[in-house]
Amino acid sequence: MAVLRRRPRRAQGADDPLDATQERRVRAVLALGGVPQADLPDGVQQVRLRLLERAAKGDEAPRDVSAWAAVVASNLAMDWHRAKRRQERLGERLASLRQWEQPSDEESSVLSLAVAQGLDELPDAQRQVLVLRFYADLPVRDIADELGIPEGTVKSRLHTAVRALRTRLHEDEVV
Secondary structure (H helix, E strand, O other), rough: OOOOOOOOOOOOOOOOOHHHHHHHHHHHHHHOOOHHHHHHHHHHHHHHHHHHHHHHHHOOOOOOHHHHHHHHHHHHHHHHHHHHHHHHHHHHHHHHHHHOOOOOOOHHHHHHHHHHHHHHHHHHHHHHHHHHHHHHOOHHHHHHHHOOOOOHHHHHHHHHHHHHHHHHHHOOOOO
């Protein structure tokens, strides 16, 4: 009769900041926080990583590693839910965009191809602000902040890019 053996778990040596009990606690906190079973190993690794990052920065080790790890796991669970909600909202936005009356598939394909080619021909700086404004739907102020340039520069680049793209589409008789 063959004896089934458990596959040995990853060896927990001096390098591992979490012992087996702490790892089980982290898994439990993540699971109770609503993180799916498939994502639990990643969550445990994130807690380990954060503990190792603390040590690498020279920060003092937490007084109670188990409690600290549980709090970090709880925060990770909240972050997981926030990311899930963001993804759902994005999916809803994309679905609502698809519901608008759209041109025929052939017209849409021609227009999409022409716009893509027009974007490729724009200078990088103009293409960047155009994509951030109209595809990522960022306001001018946020684009300026993120790129570290004045709002007027963003507006100028947008104006020039839209004009060039519009000219290109008219020249190609797409619109």
